[in-house]
Amino acid sequence: MHVVIIGNGIAGINVASALSGVETVSVEVFTAETRQLYSRVRLPEVLAGTSEPDDIVFHKPEWYEKKNITVHTASPVTAIDPDGHTITLEEGKSVPWDYLVLATGASANHPPLPGADLSGIHTMRTMDDVLTIRSRCKAHPESASVIGGGLLGLEAARALKGAGAKSVRVFEIAPRLLPRQLDEAGASLLEKSFSAMGIDVLCDVQTEGFLPAADDSSRASAVKLKDSRVFPSDVTILSMGVHSNTELAKSAGLAVNRGIVVDNRMRTSNPAIYAVGDCAEFDGIVWGIIPAALEQAPVAAKNILHDAGLLPDGETPHYVQTVPQTALKVGGIELMSMGKAVLTPEESASGAFTELRRIWPDGSRYEKFVLSATA
Structure with a gap:
């Protein structure tokens, strides 16, 4: 066979x-x-x-x-x-x-935003992608950005800093980082940790497009938001799913x-x-x-x-849905999210779940447990 x-x-x-x-x-x-x-x-x-x-x-x-x-x-x-x-x-x-x-x-998704076809706009999915981005950072280390503050986007932002980018920003469309994995308290602590690394995080913003460099119309040099703000970015990674x-x-x-x-x-x-x-x-x-x-x-x-007749009946497993897990470990930050971590307003009001939280006094650790009354 x-x-x-x-x-x-x-x-x-x-x-x-x-x-x-x-x-x-x-x-x-x-x-x-x-x-x-x-x-x-x-x-x-x-x-x-x-x-x-x-x-x-x-x-x-x-x-x-x-x-x-x-x-x-x-x-x-x-x-x-x-x-x-x-x-x-x-x-x-x-x-x-x-x-x-x-x-x-x-x-990787590559939305057709204005200027998205300029050089300097990347996705990060393969080894070839990463080697291209690393080379770009060496040639243009002044500024870098990540569009998308999900798990991969945050890891990419920290890596850009390690690759020598002097300023790094993360642009996230949601009101907070990792909204499906973290509540407001957890996301706030995560944002502060990234700020301490020298990485700026802007949430609740939408990217309108990318602007060309003044000296080279084929190269992107800035990110433009829909609120008209413009930020320099010589290297931009699209982390948009x-x-x-x-x-x-x-x-x-x-x-x-x-x-x-x-x-x-x-x-x-x-x-x-x-x-x-x-x-x-x-x-x-x-x-x-x-x-x-x-x-x-x-x-x-x-x-x-x-x-194919090479395995007897009774020895064939069936797939059941995977329990979702999220793990992040960059720059001294360790984050783990499993199962249902963030309740919807309807779930919170139902009385079917209990939330337990604990924040260390110095803000170094945050724990949250969501317990189901029916589990």
């Missing part, structure tokens, strides 16, 4: 690893990435210069050899033929499969919503094709977080083996 996996992120490689112990199964992975699997969550370290690209690679070549996993880097897939059980590579080659796993991940890479699945006729729709066995609308990770949508939710990818990968692998 031959299994082809599209994508060499954490989800795809973990599916490959779970399948590799079966002698009658061969696995090939195809990816547009030019590098083997690396830790995306550590990309800010590369930007800051505290780690180099090789430092955040997960596995040495011997690991792939031992597990008999063949990874084809720089090999984009352009089409899927569900009926013929083949994929087509950009070079024109056709590759057959018995089962196919889509681990195509997600791409991601979207699942569903184009291949959609072209192949698979059911697609926000992500590639799967059941609790990680099967798509075609029973021979599975989807995992940032591209997969289960029960209306695309998690886009590492814990979900790690939970989904073995479910897909074991159900493929079962469908």
Whole structure:
């Protein structure tokens, strides 16, 4: 049995690893990435210069050899033929499969704001992105900005400071940082901590666009807000969310919503094709977080083996929704948010939840617990 996996992120490689112990199964992975699997969550370290690209690679070549996993880097897939059980590579080659796993991940959003196509406006999703931004910081270290004060945006801001940017600002459209993970008290403490690092945070603001440099109309040098304020920014990172890479699945006729729709066995609308990770949508939710990818990968692998008659009934796990977790650890700040951390006004008024809070006198620590009366 031959299994082809599209994508060499954490989800795809973990599916490959779970399948590799079966002698009658061969696995090939195809990816547009030019590098083997690396830790995306550590990309800010590369930007800051505290780690180099090789430092955040997960596995040495011997690991792939031992597990008999063949990874084809720089090999984009352009089409899927569900009926013929083949994929087509950009070079024109056709590759057959018995089962196919889509681990195509997600791409950073790049809204078409005025000036967003100027040089100096970046997204930070891949190693190549980070190396480009790092080079840009060295050439233009005066000012940098991050549009979006979510988890990745905050990590990017701290990394820009480490990369040598003299001034760094974060622009967040919500009234506070991390509004889904932190209440007002927690967000206020987080903002003060970033201010102490020399990073300015502006919340409740909207970006109108980017202005070109006076001496080079092709290069962005400022951020303009909708309230008409203008801030210098020679290097700008757009941290405005991601979207699942569903184009291949959609072209192949698979059911697609926000992500590639799967059941609790990680099967798509075609029973021979599975989807995992940032591209997969289960029960209306695309998690886009590492814990979900790690939970989904073995479910897909074991159900493929079962469908192929290589695993007996009763040994096939089903996927259940992942409990959301948020972790931030930068510049001495450690933040962890799990489950339901922030109640809606309706939930607060329902009496079904109890909130317990504790703030250290010096403001160095904040703890909050949300307890459900029905749990």
